[in-house]
Amino acid sequence: MSDAPIDLRSDTVTRPTTSMRAAMATAEVGDDVFGDDPTVNRLEERVAALLGKEAALFVPSGTMSNQIAVRLHTVPGDELLCDANCHIYNYEVGGPAALSGVTCRCVDGEFGILELAQLEDKIRPINEHLVITKLVCLENTHNRGGGKVYPIEKIAAISRWARKHNLAMHLDGARLWNAIVATGIAARDWAQHFDTVSVCFSKGLGTPVGSTLTGPKALIFRARRIRKQLGGGMRQAGILAAAALYALDHHIERLAEDHRHAQVLAEAIRDTPGLTLFPPEVETNLVWFRIAPELGTAKDVAAALKQHGVLVHVTGPQSLRACTHLDVSAAQAERAADVIRKSLRKKVAVTA
Numbered sequence: 001m002s003d004a005p006i007d008l009r010s011d012t013v014t015r016p017t018t019s020m021r022a023a024m025a026t027a028e029v030g031d032d033v034f035g036d037d038p039t040v041n042r043l044e045e046r047v048a049a050l051l052g053k054e055a056a057l058f059v060p061s062g063t064m065s066n067q068i069a070v071r072l073h074t075v076p077g078d079e080l081l082c083d084a085n086c087h088i089y090n091y092e093v094g095g096p097a098a099l100s101g102v103t104c105r106c107v108d109g110e111f112g113i114l115e116l117a118q119l120e121d122k123i124r125p126i127n128e129h130l131v132i133t134k135l136v137c138l139e140n141t142h143n144r145g146g147g148k149v150y151p152i153e154k155i156a157a158i159s160r161w162a163r164k165h166n167l168a169m170h171l172d173g174a175r176l177w178n179a180i181v182a183t184g185i186a187a188r189d190w191a192q193h194f195d196t197v198s199v200c201f202s203k204g205l206g207t208p209v210g211s212t213l214t215g216p217k218a219l220i221f222r223a224r225r226i227r228k229q230l231g232g233g234m235r236q237a238g239i240l241a242a243a244a245l246y247a248l249d250h251h252i253e254r255l256a257e258d259h260r261h262a263q264v265l266a267e268a269i270r271d272t273p274g275l276t277l278f279p280p281e282v283e284t285n286l287v288w289f290r291i292a293p294e295l296g297t298a299k300d301v302a303a304a305l306k307q308h309g310v311l312v313h314v315t316g317p318q319s320l321r322a323c324t325h326l327d328v329s330a331a332q333a334e335r336a337a338d339v340i341r342k343s344l345r346k347k348v349a350v351t352a
């Protein structure tokens with residue numbers, strides 16, 4: 001058995017498989033800034049079709065994709081509405097303010113899920129003192145929400161309301177693939193409720209780099225210019241697009257395995273005194289949990305698990321995240337669960 005640690009810190013830690021590397025090595029390429037890369041073009045067409053949108057743009061990261069979307073839908077002095085724990089607000093280095101001159105009005109969702117009723121009174125009246133409300137950003141699955149799948153009927157209700165009030169809708173779908181597999185709801189059925197949708201290939205799908213922003217042709221035309229301005233124009237990017245095409249063919253259905261492995265970890269956390277799943281039900285591949293003070297801090301617990309070859313991500317003073325992904329086998333998930341049960345139970349016994 002390998003002694004390599006079981007790395008549950010993030011689903012971004014995966015390395016491209018041998019077959020994915022082979023697809024990358026043999027990709028037909030050209031200069032994508034000239035629009036000449038056939039593999040990038042193929043990927044963009046494929047993702048646009050999958051999401052039922054007119055056009056798509058391949059970009060280096062989910063962050064760039066989201067921030068281009070914010071720029072597309074706003075002008076400086078505007079405001080967007082989002083959940084207080086969303087990635088766009090928390091983990092994109094203040095992008096909306098820094099890159100678009102936009103304020104984020106954060107609303108407390110339940111594990112990232114906003115209800116229409118929470119948004120209905122958030123549109124600013126037109127008044128020279130006030131920012132102008134322009135955009136709603138949702139996240140599915142929700143990272144800090146513990147991998148929660150956004151119920152589609154809630155999205156539909158928010159979208160109907162947003163359209164009625166001329167607000168644009170953007171989806172941060174970094175893990176939309178997980179929502180698709182968890183529910184059986186097709187990509188285009190989710191995407192129809194949004195003007196723009198960002199999806200990532202470098203999380204559960206296991207590619208080294210890459211996201212796409214999809215939307216109407218006119219917006220994606222502008223998005224291409226913004227990508228260039230942000231320094232995201234790539235040349236022979238077909239090597240990366242080939243990995244994404246490979247992942248679309250081979251790595252979507254298998255996300256169900258990651259979801260099963262997350263349940264194995266969740267069971268171990270439920271069985272361990274001092275650990276509490278947060279949210280209590282695990283729906284996809286992200287397992288967030290809280291640490292009772294008698295076990296120490298999250299850093300203490302992460303260090304204890306590391307000693308036994310299991311890496312988790314410290315997300316707060318008393319909270320941790322474990323992610324399952326392509327590079328975690330069923331046996332490794334079982335082993336990690338065993339480590340959680342045994343090493344932390346012992347720790348409670350010693351501390352008590």
Ligand SMILES: Cc1ncc(COP(=O)(O)O)c(C=O)c1O
Pocket residue numbers: 012060061062063064066087088139141142143172174175200202211
């Ligand atoms: C929900 C969500 N959106 C966006 C991103 C940003 O992706 P990237 O790291 O490619 O910029 C992440 C990254 O983990 C994420 O979890």
